[in-house]
Amino acid sequence: MSDTSMTLIDHLEELRKVIIRIVIAVLVGTVVSFALFEDVLFIIINAPIAGKDIQLAQLAVTEVFITRLKISLLSGFIITIPFTAWQIWSFILPALYAHERKYVYMIAPMSAILFAAGVVFGYYVVLPLALLFFIGQGADLLPMLSFARYVAFVLGFLLPFGLVFQLPLAVVFLVKIGAADYKFFKAKRKYAIFIIFIISAVLTPADVVSQLLMAGPVILLYEISILIAWLIRKKVKEEDEETDVIS
Incomplete structure (x- = not known):
């Protein structure tokens, strides 16, 4: 068996270990979440519907479970x-150059922060508006929602x-x-907006309001990403000019 084949097998073996560790971690996290279900449920249910006089109903025997x-x-x-x-990046990092690894070390923690920021923004700003709009269409009807469908709507x-x-990170x-560079993103703005609306239609419930939100x-x-790209380009240009002066 050739060295190349052995190298490929080694990579596949390492990938298998990474996948196993991830699956075990998710299972442990699932067990912990199951045990702390009441706290998780409070976060999902109470804040978005607080003060909106909404009742959640169990419509099937196994629905809650x-x-x-x-x-x-x-x-x-x-x-x-x-x-x-961390597991994924530890598998990928050896294949990257030193300057690419530096960007990964910066982007990885920012990715988690932006993900949390996006969820928090949707939770406190957009979701209450969406619920207020949709439930308000019922006029004087008392909102009584299926527990399972409400949770699926919130999470979805x-x-x-x-x-x-994550968009700004991808641009950076x-x-x-x-x-x-920023000129590319600026020139492709109309195509980007079109794609954004398509993605919004796929990721949100099938209604115009959710897509717009x-x-x-x-x-x-x-x-904002275009502005960031412009600032990065400006900084790089200034650094290049300083290097030329020094040289």
Whole structure:
């Protein structure tokens, strides 16, 4: 067997170990979340619907238990994201150059912060507005929602915000490695906005209001990303000029 084959097998073996460690971590996180279900449920339910006179109903015998399992699994995945990211990057890092590793070390913690910021923004700002709008369509009807469907709506609404808040990091990474600059993102603005609306339609519930509530902040993030790209380019240009003067 050739050295190349052995190297490939070694990589596959290491990948297998990484996947096993991630799965075990998620399972442990799921068990912890299941045990702390009441606290997790309080976060999901109470703040968004507080003061809106909404009643949650159990419409099926297994509804609460199945939903508890789903929430615990998702929570287990979320709380182990730092460990999962560390495992993935530890597998990828050896293949990167020194300057690329530096960017990864900067981007990895910022990614977790932006994900949390996106979820918090959706939770406290967008979700209450969405609930107020949709439930308000019932006029004088008393809102009585299925527990499982309400939880699915909340989670399906919030998680995409954590993902789309990664946009500035993606832009910074592309600019740093020289794959694009602010002029590229500025020139492609209309295409980006079109893609943002498509992604918003896929990630949010099937209604125009939810899509607009997501697309609006993401478009703002895109504009901020262009500004960040311009600042990075300006800084690099100034550093190059200083190097030329010194030389």
